[in-house]
Amino acid sequence: MKYGLLTYEENKKFFNVGDNIQSLAAKQYLPQVDTFLNRERLADYKGEKIKLILNGWFTHNYTNWVPSDDIEPLFVSFHVNNTAAPGMLNEKGITYLKKHQPIGCRDQFSADTLKAKGIDAYFTGCLTLTLDTYKVDDSLRNDEIYIVDPLYSYPTWEKVTYNWKRFLRSIQNGKIFKLGHQKKHVTNFIDKEVLKKAIYVNQEPPANKYTEAEKFQMAEDLLHKYAKAKLVITSRIHCALPCLAMGTPVIFVNGFDSFVDSCRFDGILDLFNRIDVNTKTGEFKANFPLDGKISKDTIIKNLEKHHQLAEPLKEKCRNFISK
Numbered sequence: 098m099k100y101g102l103l104t105y106e107e108n109k110k111f112f113n114v115g116d117n118i119q120s121l122a123a124k125q126y127l128p129q130v131d132t133f134l135n136r137e138r139l140a141d142y143k144g145e146k147i148k149l150i151l152n153g154w155f156t157h158n159y160t161n162w163v164p165s166d167d168i169e170p171l172f173v174s175f176h177v178n179n180t181a182a183p184g185m186l187n188e189k190g191i192t193y194l195k196k197h198q199p200i201g202c203r204d205q206f207s208a209d210t211l212k213a214k215g216i217d218a219y220f221t222g223c224l225t226l227t228l229d230t231y232k233v234d235d236s237l238r239n240d241e242i243y244i245v246d247p248l249y250s251y252p253t254w255e256k257v258t259y260n261w262k263r264f265l266r267s268i269q270n271g272k273i274f275k276l277g278h279q280k281k282h283v284t285n286f287i288d289k290e291v292l293k294k295a296i297y298v299n300q301e302p303p304a305n306k307y308t309e310a311e312k313f314q315m316a317e318d319l320l321h322k323y324a325k326a327k328l329v330i331t332s333r334i335h336c337a338l339p340c341l342a343m344g345t346p347v348i349f350v351n352g353f354d355s356f357v358d359s360c361r362f363d364g365i366l367d368l369f370n371r372i373d374v375n376t377k378t379g380e381f382k383a384n385f386p387l388d389g390k391i392s393k394d395t396i397i398k399n400l401e402k403h404h405q406l407a408e409p410l411k412e413k414c415r416n417f418i419s420k
Contacts, residue, residue: 098146098147098148099131099132099144099145099146099147099148100127100128100129100130100131100132100147100148100149100418101130101131101132101133101134101142101147101148101149101168102120102123102124102127102130102132102133102134102149103116103119103120103123103133103134103135103136103149103150103151103152103153104120104133104134104135104136104309105117105135105136105137106135106136106137106157106158107304107305108304109259109260109304110255110259110303110304111301111302111303111304112301112302112304112307112312113300113301113335114300114301114302114312114315114316114319114335115300115333115334115335115336116136116153116154116335117312117313117315117316118225118228118316118319118320118335118336118339119152119153119174119223119224119225119335120153120313120316121228121313121316121317121320122152122174122223122224122225122227122228122339123150123152123224123414125227125228125230126150126414126415126417126418127148127150127418128418131147132144132147133309134147134149134168136153136155136156136157137156137157137158137161138158138161139161139162139163139164139165139168140161140162140163140164140165141161141165142164142165142167142168143165143167144167145167146167146168146169147167147168147169148169148170148171148417148418149164149168149169149170149171150170150171150173150224150414150417151164151170151171151172151173151175152173152174152175152203152223152224153174153175153176153203154176154178154361155175155176155177155178155181155185156181156185157181159181159184159185160184162184162185162190163189163190163193164193170197171413171414171417172194172197172198172199172200172201173201173221173224173410173413173414174201174202174203174221174222174223174224174225174410175200175201175202175203175207176202176203176204176207176361177202177207177210177211178357178360178361179206179210179356179357179360180357182210186210186211186214191214191215191216194211194214194216195215195216195217198216198217198218199217199218199219200216200217200218200219201218201219201220201221201410201413202218202219202220202221203221203222203223203224203361203365204220204360204361204362204363204364204365205220205363205364206360206361206363206364208220220364221406221409221410221413222364222365222368222403222406222407222410223334223335223338223365224410224414225335225338225339225342226338226339226341226342226403226406226407226410227342227407227410227411227414228320228338228339228342228343229342229343229344229407231320231321231324231339231342231343232324232342232343232344233324233325233343235344237325238325238326238327238345239325239326239327240327241296241322241325241326241327242291242294242295242296242326242327242328242329242330242393243295243296243297243298243322243323243326243328243329243330243331244287244291244292244295244296244297244298244330244331245297245298245299245300245329245330245331245332245333245336246298246299246300246301246331246332246333246336247279247283247287247330247331247332247350247352248279248282248283248332248350248352248374249279249301249332249333250332250352250353250354250355250358251275251278251279251282251352251376252272252275252276252278252279253276253279278376278379281379282352282374282376282379282381283350285374285379285380285381285390286350286372286374286381286383286387286390286391287330287390287391288389288390288391288392290392290393291391291392291393294393295330296322298319298322298336300319300333300335300336302315319336320339320343323336323339323340323343323345324343324345325345326340326345326346327346328345328346328347328348328391328395328397329345329346329347329348330347330348330350330391331347331348331349331350332349332350332351332352332353334349334361334362334365337349337369338365338368338403340399341368341369341399341403342403342407344399345399346370346396346397346398346399347369347370347399348369348370348371348372348385348391348397349366349369349370349371349372350371350372350374351366351371351372351373351374352373352374352376354376367402368400368402368403368406369400370383370384370385370397370399370400371383371384371385372384372387385397
């Protein structure tokens, strides 16, 4: 039996390191990686039977769905976005998923969407919750505070000028007039000293600059850094969820107001110490005790709710590989 690992298409301008972090979560269960399989081209695989953990967002290229019959899949932490569901869940797609049910879903929205089509589906949470293999002893924890893409869904110059169509659309919908809101709203809940001294991380680096090996190394390096951090503040679930697994104090900043984004979080948000931001006014609420703004003296403890999801995920993956 061969074993595969997911790789991903790049955007025209950037790629998401969070995808590679999700693949690292799957990799830890494999005896070896024989082949890398692109998430958007799974229908094209031909060859020896290969086991593949199908976790993550599916799919941007739903015209190339379903995966090849030469792939033996494990469906855990599977997300069907509302933008892809109409294309994926046609007669062919439903038949395929029923063949491999039950389908473990990363979020409750995906589970409910599949159930509505008569597919046996259930909520698993994200496989990155099992990345405790990167955890370090607390004696190795440093004083670094990482700020990782807070409120990244807000309009930025790079996003509104992605192409001329998006630029025109941003003028029509008024997003171009909100370019300063991200920085302004972040300063509402993080104090100046932290903003000045924190280490900033962008989990969407430029596209067409790195090999697959370099992308995976980048993901590895980030996990090792987060594992030793004093605190991580982020709007990236594939930063926040691994932090839970590694025991790193993390605050999730929720400033998402589109259903495309929010449907991904159904069942996940309750795992976090969280700050919810009103994207129109910048007003925020914390679901944990917070005196004023987040400062260097802010001490939080993760809720530890993730264990009830992580342990069954580990068992499911181990059984799949050993079977």
